[in-house]
Amino acid sequence: MSDNPxxxxxxxxxxxxxxxxxxxxxxxxxRVFSSELNATKLExxxxxxxxxxxxxxxxxAKINRILIAGTLTEKEDRGTEEEHMWICRIEDxxxxxxxxxxxxxxxxxxxxxxxxxxxxAAAVGKVRMYTNTDGSxxxxxxxxRIIEIDESTYLDWVLDTAVSTWxxxxxxxxxxxxxxxxxxxxxxxxxxxxxxxxIIYAIDNDDPPDSGVYLRSIQNALRRLLPGEDVDFGxxxxxxxxxxxxxxxxxxxxxxKEDIILRLLEELDSGGRGxxxxxxxxxxxxxxxxxxxxxxxxNSLMDKGLVYEPNLRYLKRI
Amino acid sequence: xxxxxxxxxxxEIKRVLNDKIDEETLKSExxxxxxxxxxxxxxxxxxxxxKYGAIDSSAVLSGTVLKxxxxxxxxxQNADIIGKIVSSERRAAGQNGxxxxxxxxxxxxxxxxxxxxxxxxxxxxxxxxxxxxxCYCRTWNGTxxxxxxxxxxxxxxxxxxxxxxxxxxxxxxxxxxxxxRGSEQNAEITARVMESERRTxxxxxxxxxxxxxxxxxxxxxxxxxxxxxxxxxxETGSVYDFAGCYCKIWRDQxxxxxxxxxxxxxxxxxxxxxxxxxxxxxSAPGEKKKISELTGKENSVDLEVKILASDIRTVNIRGAPKxxxxxIAxxxxxxxxxxxxETEGLKIEKGSAYTxxxCYCKVWNxxxxxxxxxxxxxxxxxxxxxSDRTFIANPAECKVKDIREGIGSISVRASVISxxxxxxxxxxxxxxxxxxxxxxxxxxxxxSAWKDFGIKERDSLLIENAYxxxxxxxxxxxxxxxxxxxxxxxxxxxxxxxxxPRTVADILMNGGGVDITISGTIVDIRAGSGLIxxxxxxxxxxxxxxxxxxxxxxxxxxxxxxxxxxxSTGAIGAVIGRQDTEKLAGITLSExxxxxSRLGESAALAEIASKALMRKVRAxxxxxxxxxGPSITVRSLETLKTDTKAEARKLLSEVEANLS
Ligand SMILES: [Zn+2]
Numbered sequence: 010m011s012d013n014p015x016x017x018x019x020x021x022x023x024x025x026x027x028x029x030x031x032x033x034x035x036x037x038x039x040r041v042f043s044s045e046l047n048a049t050k051l052e053x054x055x056x057x058x059x060x061x062x063x064x065x066x067x068x069x070a071k072i073n074r075i076l077i078a079g080t081l082t083e084k085e086d087r088g089t090e091e092e093h094m095w096i097c098r099i100e101d102x103x104x105x106x107x108x109x110x111x112x113x114x115x116x117x118x119x120x121x122x123x124x125x126x127x128x129x130a131a132a133v134g135k136v137r138m139y140t141n142t143d144g145s146x147x148x149x150x151x152x153x154r155i156i157e158i159d160e161s162t163y164l165d166w167v168l169d170t171a172v173s174t175w176x177x178x179x180x181x182x183x184x185x186x187x188x189x190x191x192x193x194x195x196x197x198x199x200x201x202x203x204x205x206x207x208i209i210y211a212i213d214n215d216d217p218p219d220s221g222v223y224l225r226s227i228q229n230a231l232r233r234l235l236p237g238e239d240v241d242f243g244x245x246x247x248x249x250x251x252x253x254x255x256x257x258x259x260x261x262x263x264x265x266k267e268d269i270i271l272r273l274l275e276e277l278d279s280g281g282r283g284x285x286x287x288x289x290x291x292x293x294x295x296x297x298x299x300x301x302x303x304x305x306x307x308n309s310l311m312d313k314g315l316v317y318e319p320n321l322r323y324l325k326r327i
Numbered sequence: 328x329x330x331x332x333x334x335x336x337x338x339e340i341k342r343v344l345n346d347k348i349d350e351e352t353l354k355s356e357x358x359x360x361x362x363x364x365x366x367x368x369x370x371x372x373x374x375x376x377x378k379y380g381a382i383d384s385s386a387v388l389s390g391t392v393l394k395x396x397x398x399x400x401x402x403x404q405n406a407d408i409i410g411k412i413v414s415s416e417r418r419a420a421g422q423n424g425x426x427x428x429x430x431x432x433x434x435x436x437x438x439x440x441x442x443x444x445x446x447x448x449x450x451x452x453x454x455x456x457x458x459x460x461x462c463y464c465r466t467w468n469g470t471x472x473x474x475x476x477x478x479x480x481x482x483x484x485x486x487x488x489x490x491x492x493x494x495x496x497x498x499x500x501x502x503x504x505x506x507x508r509g510s511e512q513n514a515e516i517t518a519r520v521m522e523s524e525r526r527t528x529x530x531x532x533x534x535x536x537x538x539x540x541x542x543x544x545x546x547x548x549x550x551x552x553x554x555x556x557x558x559x560x561x562e563t564g565s566v567y568d569f570a571g572c573y574c575k576i577w578r579d580q581x582x583x584x585x586x587x588x589x590x591x592x593x594x595x596x597x598x599x600x601x602x603x604x605x606x607x608x609x610s611a612p613g614e615k616k617k618i619s620e621l622t623g624k625e626n627s628v629d630l631e632v633k634i635l636a637s638d639i640r641t642v643n644i645r646g647a648p649k650x651x652x653x654x655i656a657x658x659x660x661x662x663x664x665x666x667x668x669e670t671e672g673l674k675i676e677k678g679s680a681y682t683x684x685x686c687y688c689k690v691w692n693x694x695x696x697x698x699x700x701x702x703x704x705x706x707x708x709x710x711x712x713x714s715d716r717t718f719i720a721n722p723a724e725c726k727v728k729d730i731r732e733g734i735g736s737i738s739v740r741a742s743v744i745s746x747x748x749x750x751x752x753x754x755x756x757x758x759x760x761x762x763x764x765x766x767x768x769x770x771x772x773x774x775s776a777w778k779d780f781g782i783k784e785r786d787s788l789l790i791e792n793a794y795x796x797x798x799x800x801x802x803x804x805x806x807x808x809x810x811x812x813x814x815x816x817x818x819x820x821x822x823x824x825x826x827x828p829r830t831v832a833d834i835l836m837n838g839g840g841v842d843i844t845i846s847g848t849i850v851d852i853r854a855g856s857g858l859i860x861x862x863x864x865x866x867x868x869x870x871x872x873x874x875x876x877x878x879x880x881x882x883x884x885x886x887x888x889x890x891x892x893x894x895s896t897g898a899i900g901a902v903i904g905r906q907d908t909e910k911l912a913g914i915t916l917s918e919x920x921x922x923x924s925r926l927g928e929s930a931a932l933a934e935i936a937s938k939a940l941m942r943k944v945r946a947x948x949x950x951x952x953x954x955x956g957p958s959i960t961v962r963s964l965e966t967l968k969t970d971t972k973a974e975a976r977k978l979l980s981e982v983e984a985n986l987s
Contacts, residue, residue, distance in 0.1 A: 014889035014900030015955040017854040021464055034835050035891070035898040035956060039848055076848060076893065078941075080364040082374035098373075100366045127364050131941040132848040133893075145463055145476060154851060156940050161971075165943055168971045171976055173895060179985070188550055193668055193700070197689050201832050202642050202898060215530045217575045217582055227982060233365060234975035242986060 036061055037203065038076035038133050040170040044103035044226045045070065046148050051214050052138045064138050064148060067218035068177040069184075071207030075150060077106050078131040078158065078166035084121060088112075094157060095121045099130055102167055102233045107149040116139040117152035129163045130155055164234060171230040177204070178223050184208045185217055266298055270306050273325045274316060283318075283325030333357060335366055344379050397493070401471045403464040408473060410434040410459065411488045415451040432459065432473060433490030441473040449481060456484040464673075470513075470588075499570070505546025509581040513575040516583070518542035518569065519598045523561045542569070542583065543600030551583040559591050566594045590726035623695040627686040630667075630697065632656035633680045633711040639670070656683070657713035658695070668700045680707040684981040694877055702967030728769035728827060731802050731837040738791040739804065741765040741772075743820045746782050764841070765790075765804065770819045771842045772826035776806040789815045800952025826947035831897030834957050839950035845901075845959060846945045846967060855889045856915075857932035858923055883910035886916045888939060892946060892959075900958035903947055907964035912938040942968040 015035065049072075051065040061073045079101035086092030088111060095118060097108040110117040117132065124130065134152035180200050184190045190212075195205035211218070225244035232240045273292050277284035293303045307324055310316040319325050340353060348356075353375070360371035394406045415430030428451055429442040441459065443449065461479040465472050475481060502514045523540030538553040538561055551569075553559060561567065571589035572869065575582050585591065615629045639653030652667040652675050665683070667673065675681070685702030688695055707762050724738040746763035761776040763784075774793075776782055791811040806812065826844035833845070858884025861867065862874035869882045888903040888911070909915050912935040914922070923931040948962040 012889075012902050012960070013951075013953060013955040013958040014853040014855070014891060014902065015958065017889075032833075037897050038848075039892045076850065076895075079368050080360075082360070082364075082366055082370045082371075083377045087375060098370070100364075100370050105370065119852060127360055127374055128364070129364070133941075139851075145474075154940055156937055158941050162941060162943075164971050165752055165969055168969065168974055168978075169895070171975070175978060175982060193698070203832075213526075216584065219575075224982070224986075231975055231979050231982075234971055235979070238976075240979060242982065319982075 036073040038074045039070050040073045040076055040166065040173045041066060041070050041072065042103040042170055042174055042223075042226045042230070043077075043079075043099075043101050043106045045174065046072075046075070046106065046136070046150075047104060048222065049138070049148055049217075050146065051211065052146075055211070064136050065207050065210050065214070067211060067215060068174070068181050068223060069204065069208030069211040070177060071203065071210065072136050074133065075136050076131070076133050076166070077101070077108075077150060078129070078163050079106065080123060080127050080163075081130040082127050083158075084124070084126055086122075093118045093122060097121065099132070102229045103168075107147065108134075108152055108155070109137075109149050110152050110155070114151055114153065117155045120155050123156055124155075129158045129160055131158045131162065131166060132156075159221055164238060167230045171227050171234075174223055174227055174230075177208075178220060178227075180204060181208055181211070181218060182220070184212060196235035266302065266306050267310060269293075269298065270303070270310065271315065274324060278325060286322050286324060289324060302303060329768055333361075336372060340372060340375055343376060347379050348375075364619065364765050366867075383777060388918060395436045396432070396434050396439045399439060399464055399471050399473070399971065401464050403462065403551065406462050406464065406473075408432065408434070408439075408462060409456065409484060409486075409488070410461045411456045411490050412451045413438055413451050414453055417446070432457075433492070434488050435491055437491050437493040440470050442474070443475040443479075443481060445475075445477055451481070456486055456488055458482045458484055460555055493808050499606070502541065503546040504544045504549045504862065507549060507574055507581050507583070509574045511572065514572045514583075515545070515568065515570045516542070516572060517594050517596050517598065518544045519566045519600050520561050520563050521548060521603050523563055525556060541603070543603045544598050545601055547602045549581055551585065553585040553589070553591070555585075555587045555589075561591070566596055566598050568594045569594050617660040618656075618658050618663050621663065621695050621697070623688045625686070627685050627687065627702075628697075630656070630658065630678065630683045630686060631707055631709075631711060632658050632663075632683060633713050634675055634677050635662060635713065637675045637677050656681075659713070662713065663695055665697045665699070667704065668698065671922055673704060675704060680709060680711045682707050682982065726769040727765065727767045727772050728829070729837075730772055730804060731797075736792050736794060736809075737763070738789065739767070739793065740789050740815060740817055740819075741767045741787070742817075742821060743782055743784055743786045743788065744771065744821070746784055766819065766821045770840065771821075772804050773841060774804040774806060776810075776812075778806075779810065780806060780810070780812040787815050787817045787819065789813050797838050800834075800957070801950070802838050802840065829950075831892075831894050831899045831957065833896070834899065834950055834952065835897055839957060840954045841949045842947065843950045843959065844945060844947045845892055845894060845899060845950075847892040847899075849890045849901075849939050849942050849944060850893045850898065851891035852932070852936040852939060853889040853891065853900070856887065857935060858919060858928055859885050859887060860884045884916060884920060886919055888935070890939065892944065897957075899950070900956060902958065903946070903959050903961045903964055907961060908933065908935065908939075911942065911944070911964065911966070914938070943969070 018093065045066045045068055049066045053063040053065065053071070055062045063071045063073050065071050067172045077099060079099040082098050082100050084095055086093050086095055086099040092112050094111040095109065099106045099108055110121055112118070114134070132150060132152035132155035134150045134154070136151050137151055138146055139149060140146050141143055180195065183198070183326070184195060188210070192202070192205040192209045195208060196202055224242050227245055228239070228240055228242040270293065273289060274284045277288055277292065290303060298306070307316060316326055337353060337357065341350070357371055358377050360366050360374055361368070394403065394408050396408065396410065399406070403957055410432040411434065413431040413433045415428055417426060417428050419426060426446065427442050427444050428446040428449070429440065430451065431438050432441045443451070449501055459473060459475055459479065459481055462473045462475050465474065473637065482709065498697045499513045499515055502509065502516050504516060504518060507514070519542065521543045522539040523538055525536060525538050527534050527536050536556045537710045538559065540551060541548050544553050569585060569589065569591055572583050572585055575584060607882065614625065614627065616625070618630065618632070621628070633656065635655045637652055638651050639652050640649055641648050650670045652670050652673070654665060654675070655662055656665045667675065682705045683697065683699055683702060684705065686699045687698045688697050727739060727741060730737065731740065744764040744766050746890060748759060748761050750757055751760050760781065761782055763774060765772050765774050782788070789812070790804070790806060792809050793806050795802050796805055797803065826842040827840070828844045828846065831845065831847070860869045862869050862877055862880050863883050864877045865874065866878065867874055868877065870878060872879055872882060874880045886905045886908050888908045890901045891898050892901050903911070904929050907914060914935065919931050919935065943966065944964055945967050946959055946961045946964045948960045951955060
């Protein structure tokens, strides 16, 4: 009988492929500065249920899970005593992370309740891209675990993250400097497959990254690690450009909103006829989903074949 | 940070908090944020304001900066601008026809285009002055646009402003390719299309078609991308005018981009292109070669080979799982590892002969490898004699750490750490096997010798023609009938008992092993951690007083952690025993039991978890890979102490060396 800690939870799943069975790996926790995460524009949405979603940073980090650290400078509970909805900022040396924890992050949510601002904190969690109503996007971190740490643990993270940022910058530069580079060529040159894949995806789908932004992040990290020493790559000290904050009412990504609507449909379908539209609208409204959003979400769910309209006033789960 | 510099900030916070906080507390709070936690002034201001309740929920979690129009860069995420409406119009925008107001805003320094996305009933009559709060900016085609989105708002102002009529944009400049600097925001060029390719990419949630290729003129060539290709059809060899281009630079490489507002139109100009070399492509039928003739530089070569080993693996390429076939091919002259990257409908059978067409070669770790991407593998109706002699003469010699299943016949130089003779029963037949542990300077591996080679502890050996089998993901070396063993003089520096350093990515690719060391961060504590009861007979953990072997038993208390260690290349499960758990959490078994009886077991576990999580550790032990993933049974564990300063200086000099 296996003692394997992964027996509990679905981090690893046996893969059905030809050849030797290889377990799908638990998603690696990437070490990425907030400047790189917040500059992210690319998202790879899961095509099927239970498949992971990713965001791809300008330097090609293809992230599902992330390990962050910094100073917890703000926390605010927008939920209730029974059900917290924490919205926090964690500052690193390059800017700040937006951290949200609610009822789907019970451990992190409980931990946040007992943390006092300011303090050093580290978190492991999933990244989420959200879209504002004006079409601009942002990234937040949904922590699975968050705890208070000491300064030296934070500085360890700053160092690790600076090193891995530098590695990505160099690999990206290498990939950009030969126009016909593909993932295979990068793998052959010693880049690990997950990173190679992300780099090529970023090159194919994003503008070339501005290396200055990331050199400055490394510079600022090194200044924090080596106070009083001469660290100057020619960039001013100020933190990177301000990322936009998660606006009230649109913290949920559309995937999450779809989940909410699906759950509501089941809940409201008492007689098997489906959920009455007006009731659905009222409930959705109370959960921060506007009627326009609801329209969009139900269209999308119909496109996916998950719901249908038995008649004009009802919506029903398939 | 000195007092004088802080005074304005201090005053501002005091004013906003309206005496909710006394000056001493405020000073010590500020000191904590700025000097203890080294966050910037803005973060400190916001942190304190929120803590003392001066930022309400409707205010967003971000700060704004008041900007003059001529200082806008187009990258602002959160700016305030005070300006006078020069022109404005209410119009329907986008697919759903939502109503927006857009127009031109001006201040003393210039003008800029704006869009208010949710104007409601607001009127923005020309001539009036407004504060645009929480705006974000975008550049289109060298023009800066200010956006007031859902987070933003507009407030009428009493003051008046005299507007300077300079649009906040970069004027279009006519350019030759050779004179591009890479920072152009709005360039016009006339150039000949040397290469162009229409591709579909997935961007911002949708599939979109782009055109990319190479443009040329008298002064040089440049790669280009057209991001909105609808209605654009480029003919290779023709000349076009490209307007509204912007450039990006990645160190030395300039790239020309045409965004949504760029235009392309055919030009009658005749352009002689200089400095163009076609991008390398695999074309013409490959050169025919024997394996021994390969140099490793071939771009397109044909080989007639027999498959000696072949394995289908799934790798992730561009977000999608993809099967590749790798193995070892041989002919009359030698053997070579191969990888086939396009396997659609392809079946490669061990022992069969094929013609591999249009392969390319790479040299990796001094070994030539053949690769097939756009090439083909055609079954060949002839037998190829890969003579034993040839195959045996070139078995891959590897280091212990590189040994894994699927690499065929291998040779290894190693020392014998242990060896014992055992009888095993295989398919009803009793056989004698000599098994134990081998090591070189890179690692250790278990071996089994199926005949008596006279192997003794502390021998140094050259083992040729051994083969590899894995058990639960741990590769083991097998010395069979065809194996040759000879004594050598080498003195190996055997890795100390703390094991061979490996990354999780390496383990996932190559399997587990014995005495492996992992360095990473504890990112999770899983179910089954904390206080447990063990069977006094067999040490198995007992549930509800029942041992699965010994039935009802009086369990003995124990402490363990089932943790997840992530080393940034992957994650591995770690089973950590009592001693290391006690050391890691700074709490003994009996203290944990006392805590559990007082506060409950989950509180006791939470206490341990809070000490263990986010710790960087080095764990050594045997690693297996089973259906649930890789896991390490930790034999020893220590908290990693990094000399961050020394490591930071190392990184500093590496970055500096690459910048100059
Ligand atoms: Zn027992």
